[in-house]
Amino acid sequence: MYGDFQLRDLTFEISGKPFLNDSEEEMRRVARTLFRQWRRLAGRSGRISILLWIADGSEILEYTGNPADTFEWGYWQGIANPMPMPENPSPEAFHNYNFVPFRYREDAAPRTYGWLKRLIQVLREVGTTECGGKPIRIGAAFDNGPEFSVSDFKYRRHREIAQAHSIYPNSFVTCDSVLHADPKPYAGFPEGIPEGTGIGTFLGRQYAALARDFGFDYLWLSNGMGFGTETWGVTGALFDQHAFYPEKIPEASARMLKFWQELLAELPGAVLETRGSNFPAGVEIATDAAPLGFLYGTGVIAPPVNSPMAAIDFNTGLAIASWMSHIAELPGRDYAFRYYIHDPWFLNSPWLDRYGRNPWDLYPVMTVSRMNGAGEVEPPSRLALLTCDDSYGGMPEQVPDEVIPHVIEAFSSTPDRSGPLLWVYPFAEYSRMRDLPRTFNEDMFIAAAIQDGLPLNTVISTGNFRRVAAKHPEKLTGTIPVVPVTALLEEDIAELLFSFAGRGNFILVYGSGAGIPERLAERIGFRRAAPQRGAARAELFLPGDRTSFSDRLFLHEQFSGGPAVEEALSETRIAAQARFAGGTRLLAGRNGSILFVRSLLPVEEEYLPENPTVFRKRHLNCAPPDRMFPSARLIRWSLAEAGWELRAVPSAPRQMPPRLCIARRDDAFLFCGYTPDTTVPLEIRTPLGVPVPPEQELLLKSGAGIWHTAKAFRFEIRVFVRQEAEGVISGKTMYPLLPGMTPPIEVRNLHNAEVRCLVPPGSSGWEVRRGRTHLPFEWEETPYGRCLLVRDISEQVSFSWKNQRKGNEA
Incomplete structure (x- = not known):
């Protein structure tokens, strides 16, 4: 039922760019805009979180405890700590913001810690008022890469911690790194950093001081921090692409585990949320000895969310496999779906450009679910929005206006049993x-x-x-x-x-x-x-x-x-x-x-x-x-040996096949997918017959159905056809013929067909018609649910039953 869901948490991710000046009035303006734009989702959540992408986590590392100190924040477009300029660069290289980043506003300049502390207070205050008193959490983010803000700490004073080569040599902080001695006082280390201090100890103690002074509620570890040493690639301490090195497991495992043990020792009882790497759990374990068994066993982290990389490299298969691997077991009670709608750092807003306003990275991914030990299917119960502002600091109304209905539809129809x-x-x-x-x-x-x-x-x-x-x-x-x-x-x-x-x-x-x-x-x-x-x-x-x-x-x-x-x-x-x-x-x-x-x-x-x-x-x-x-x-x-024939029909070998997800809800099948090349149809036949999408035509050929799909598609399917004759059939949702009945699901242009309709559990008052003529039907019990079955049908047939909704439900 549309809108019939309740989130445990809704996370708004936001950068510092919408705040065009440092005044409290500006803080309140942005906060009111944020909560107004996303009110329809906030009303469906028991808790509201705000993840602040103010900088890259260097504001945590640099904190001395003095609110008058200033810090670098994410006012750049491009890689703030840029890639090295290539030898003999072309003129275009000097206009490439990965080599030459630029300020999103000419007047953008460092901000004070006092400003950040007041911002957290204002966001909590306005959020509590605008969201009807719901609990408001504020999160701090630590990113291990060079992209988001200038970091003197990571790339100048303590370059020894940037050991990974994910974007360029020595560009990412690794979780197993240790710091050299530093006499400069920090909030958690007023006497300076002793030689050999682990990054887990330093980050944990610094965040604890910031959380105590500013009121942060949780720490977000970004871009695979804690899940490997090369979290954007398949190499690591145990694998260099030439060979695996199992003899290195004890050392690599101890180094990875040491980070978490040191971090957790500094943060007893803290809430930690994670992004994970771009790869499945098995890859994190096999290449870097990621201690996932330890972390999940202690229940100290939230499981990694789905990766936003599918919008960048279009590898939806890797993103889905990675997410499923991380939710097969849960360290806590629930897990989150994260939707990449804006990018505050680079010149793109995925909803408007990468996705082209098509929910191809929403509906298929939201068919993902896990089965628990009781056989119950658990979909995600939390939603995070990355981010609510764009790289110019804009918060265009178009994006929430268009995204919210799709999000509501996706969460309203999450699976209630395993897919096939x-x-x-x-x-x-x-x-x-x-x-x-x-x-x-x-x-x-x-x-x-x-x-x-x-x-x-x-x-x-x-x-x-x-x-x-x-x-x-x-x-x-x-x-x-x-x-x-x-x-x-x-x-x-x-x-x-x-x-x-x-x-x-x-x-x-x-x-x-x-x-x-x-x-x-x-x-x-x-x-x-x-x-x-x-x-x-x-x-x-x-x-x-x-x-x-x-x-x-x-x-x-x-x-x-x-x-x-x-x-x-x-x-x-x-x-x-x-x-x-x-x-x-x-x-x-x-x-x-x-x-x-x-x-x-x-x-x-x-x-x-x-x-x-x-x-x-x-x-x-x-x-x-x-x-x-x-x-x-x-x-x-x-x-196909098991009755599931799923073939692509490209005209050239390099054309990519549609990517399909099949879920179940109320005994219907939800076919969702992403079609990289819309000229490539699908040829489908299931154990029940050819699935017939509503409001679609399909060609029956050799017993299979030829589907031509849009870039993003989502079909709730109850009707399946078996027919030897070739030809075009169509599915149509009709208007109810009688009060209290569901709109009939109609299939047209049939020729001596066998037609099945999966009915919702608990339904009653079933009717099968050709036009206004009632047709006799049989019942068939299938592994997929109870079916209305009619045989030798030509022309058309429709199925309906008593409407189970009460009153004028939205």
């Missing part, structure tokens, strides 16, 4: 750091699969899967568990999943067979043979996307969880295989109800960088389909 695919995530197993290459490979492969159109948006941890399978197995009805090999290395998890498959349910296993027990390999559908690596050719025996693509493969062991050892059993139906010089190895196959996909990432032979300190060399980029076989799509293609 359920990611069984081995959070605890990855945290033990037993097999770094396997952990890295499994997370990066599933991220690539989602990027290539796999509709995976519900996650459950292995620990919670144990509980659900034992006590609430009915909650798994209608789902296909998607399981990395790591999870099956736990014998009890393997037995639960194989037992689930033995009852006629499908499971999909992905990963590497290298080094796993022979008995487990055989149950999946292969035996371990001589290892193969290097160049290969892919051979595909099932329908893929309707275009040509390369058959080249190259197996890099460090990216693929080891060499290829998987030789199909005689009873395994081979869907795809890799032909190496030394023989064929299984890429995808079916053994009974077990589907297997070998997680071989499509990385080119000449990929490896010679200079890992260069920012662009720190990313793992899969090759385009005209250069390498798109192996990450094998999961999506393999689902």
